Amino acid sequence: MKKIIFVGILFFLVIFAVSVFSGGVKINFDDFIGIFDKNTDSDLIKLIIFDVRLPRIIMALLTGMMLASSGTVMQTVFQNPLADPYIIGISASATFGAVIAFLFNLPDYMYGVLAFFSSVAVSFIIFNISKSGKKTNTATLLIVGIAVSSFLSAFTSFAMYLVGEDSFKIIMWTMGYLGGASWRKVILMIFPLAVSVFVFIMNRNELDALLSGEEEAHSLGVSVEKLKKTMLITSSLTVAFSVAFTGMIGFVGLIIPHIIRMIMGSSNSKLIPLSTFFGGIFLMAADTISRTILAPVEIPIGVVTSFFGAPFFLYLALKAKRGHFDK
Amino acid sequence: MIRIENLSFGYCKRNILKNINLSFKEGSFTGILGPNGSGKSTLLKNILGYLKPNSGSVFINDENINHMKRKEYAKLVGFVPQKSGFSMAVSVEEFILLGRIPHLKNKWNGFEKNDREITDEIIKQMNLEKFRERNVLTLSGGEFQRVLVARALCQQPKILLLDEPTSALDLNYAVELLGVVKELSVYKGITVVTVLHDLNLASFFCSDLVLMKNGGVYMTGNQNNIIDSDVLKDVYGFDSKIIEDGGIPYIIPVCKSRGVLNV
Numbered sequence: 001m002k003k004i005i006f007v008g009i010l011f012f013l014v015i016f017a018v019s020v021f022s023g024g025v026k027i028n029f030d031d032f033i034g035i036f037d038k039n040t041d042s043d044l045i046k047l048i049i050f051d052v053r054l055p056r057i058i059m060a061l062l063t064g065m066m067l068a069s070s071g072t073v074m075q076t077v078f079q080n081p082l083a084d085p086y087i088i089g090i091s092a093s094a095t096f097g098a099v100i101a102f103l104f105n106l107p108d109y110m111y112g113v114l115a116f117f118s119s120v121a122v123s124f125i126i127f128n129i130s131k132s133g134k135k136t137n138t139a140t141l142l143i144v145g146i147a148v149s150s151f152l153s154a155f156t157s158f159a160m161y162l163v164g165e166d167s168f169k170i171i172m173w174t175m176g177y178l179g180g181a182s183w184r185k186v187i188l189m190i191f192p193l194a195v196s197v198f199v200f201i202m203n204r205n206e207l208d209a210l211l212s213g214e215e216e217a218h219s220l221g222v223s224v225e226k227l228k229k230t231m232l233i234t235s236s237l238t239v240a241f242s243v244a245f246t247g248m249i250g251f252v253g254l255i256i257p258h259i260i261r262m263i264m265g266s267s268n269s270k271l272i273p274l275s276t277f278f279g280g281i282f283l284m285a286a287d288t289i290s291r292t293i294l295a296p297v298e299i300p301i302g303v304v305t306s307f308f309g310a311p312f313f314l315y316l317a318l319k320a321k322r323g324h325f326d327k
Numbered sequence: 328m329i330r331i332e333n334l335s336f337g338y339c340k341r342n343i344l345k346n347i348n349l350s351f352k353e354g355s356f357t358g359i360l361g362p363n364g365s366g367k368s369t370l371l372k373n374i375l376g377y378l379k380p381n382s383g384s385v386f387i388n389d390e391n392i393n394h395m396k397r398k399e400y401a402k403l404v405g406f407v408p409q410k411s412g413f414s415m416a417v418s419v420e421e422f423i424l425l426g427r428i429p430h431l432k433n434k435w436n437g438f439e440k441n442d443r444e445i446t447d448e449i450i451k452q453m454n455l456e457k458f459r460e461r462n463v464l465t466l467s468g469g470e471f472q473r474v475l476v477a478r479a480l481c482q483q484p485k486i487l488l489l490d491e492p493t494s495a496l497d498l499n500y501a502v503e504l505l506g507v508v509k510e511l512s513v514y515k516g517i518t519v520v521t522v523l524h525d526l527n528l529a530s531f532f533c534s535d536l537v538l539m540k541n542g543g544v545y546m547t548g549n550q551n552n553i554i555d556s557d558v559l560k561d562v563y564g565f566d567s568k569i570i571e572d573g574g575i576p577y578i579i580p581v582c583k584s585r586g587v588l589n590v
Binding site: 201202203214261265266267 | 372375376377397398400401402404405406408411412413414415416417418421425426428429431434435437438462478479482488
């Protein structure tokens with residue numbers, strides 16, 4: 001446990017540093033030192049670092065934390081290792097809500113609020129469809145996910161044509177974009193993240209019990225229905241706010257919890273905090289790649305995560321087909 | 328200890344349990360027997376509160392279980408399934424510790440020293456020390472069942488419900504597991520209610536028996552009146568011979584040739 005936290009902090013520091021110094025405008029170490037030197041004219045550098053890069057890096061970190069923590073919890077609620085908010089259609093429904101808020105010219109925090117309502121609604125639909133069996137059937141989950149995503153993306157695309165010139169913003173939502181980062185958004189994202197992670201950690205032992213299936217969790221004194229609903233609403237909250245401000249970024253909630261499980265086992269006491277932490281680091285790295293690989297052109301961050309995530313998803317799906325949940 | 332009054336249960340319009348009245352004495356070891364589909368497991372799940380009866384009630388110490396908080400109920404009643412649905416990698420110790428969930432004082436702080444001590448004690452008692460760090464998914468069926476009993480014991484229950492706990496085990500593990508449960512019943516006064524398939528194991532271990540047929544209670548009693556050729560013929564529809572050893576009746580099924588086999 002100590003080892004993995006140490007490795008995490010090391011990753012975090014390295015990626016953070018690389019991220020600050022890289023991007024469209026090259027900043028070298030001398031420029032950086034110049035910030036602290038009153039005689040050097042460093043306003044531009046200051047502006048780039050403090051108003052452009054730092055909020056962006058922190059937003060990447062927060063988004064990654066949100067997606068990975070909610071992915072971890074959804075996998076337990078659905079008792080399925082493939083339950084990632086992106087794959088099962090919850091991200092698409094959050095986009096739908098955010099796009100509606102955008103169409104009606106609502107203030108930006110309402111993007112998150114509407115995204116929250118639409119994603120809660122959809123996650124309950126998915127939950128009820130898959131409730132009949134004891135474990136959520138992978139095929140059902142994926143089919144529902146595809147159907148919901150396609151339907152809502154169709155609406156989003158329709159909205160793009162409706163809006164015409166401003167559609168860049170909508171494209172940004174569907175592919176993931178961190179360029180619009182600001183301190184204000186960072187603050188708007190911190191609250192839902194903090195609330196959710198608190199609720200997740202609070203219920204870690206009951207989530208462990210849920211891994212045995214509903215009947216056993218029930219016999220261990222867990223109010224299964226209530227727990228599942230609380231967890232779904234809370235995960236929807238984080239996903240909604242991450243999607244509202246950064247768009248649909250796929251597979252983070254799939255890759256990170258899975259890797260942590262392989263290393264540390266599945267006990268949620270370790271899994272939730274570690275997934276959250278490493279999810280943040282992963283997205284910070286992905287963002288750095290997205291804005292440096294074709295610099296000065298930036299590619300959407302969703303492209304980077306899907307590039308890693310989709311093959312990983314295929315690997316997991318094939319493994320699950322053989323009946324293994326984990327290991 | 329446990330009292331079931333006029334309990335009926337069904338999915339949609341199909342009645343699975345019809346007007347069940349039963350009671351289980353404190354410290355008794357009761358086996359619920361009956362053919363497939365007679366409603367044994369459904370009855371157990373109603374006692375567990377996992378299924379809610381359409382009419383009638385289950386009382387524990389004269390309190391209706393529907394009026395009890397889940398946590399309070401789980402402090403009284405432990406449950407061992409036929410086979411755990413658990414499919415994630417955690418250590419045996421972490422798994423058994425889950426039995427302490429109903430006793431959690433503060434969800435944020437999680438398990439406390441006291442919970443870990445009780446878990447330790449039960450790990451020793453159940454002879455699971457060498458498995459402590461093992462991933463539960465690598466255990467054999469018999470080992471996993473023992474871990475499940477240990478988890479239920481961590482709840483410090485007064486009642487243990489078991490749903491065909493031995494059906495996936497070979498005879499050696501089955502006898503061992505029921506032996507452990509029997510000891511708990513005799514030495515700790517835990518009331519045991521278990522669904523069993525194997526009539527001979529039931530006859531050997533149980534102090535009381537309930538025989539079910541078509542969703543109703545056909546007969547209650549003990550091995551002396553239930554392990555009987557005529558009774559079993561009527562309920563299961565097969566012919567048998569009863570032999571006795573140490574005052575306990577055992578059943579030997581008689582296979583009649585139907586002209587297919589030349590015996």
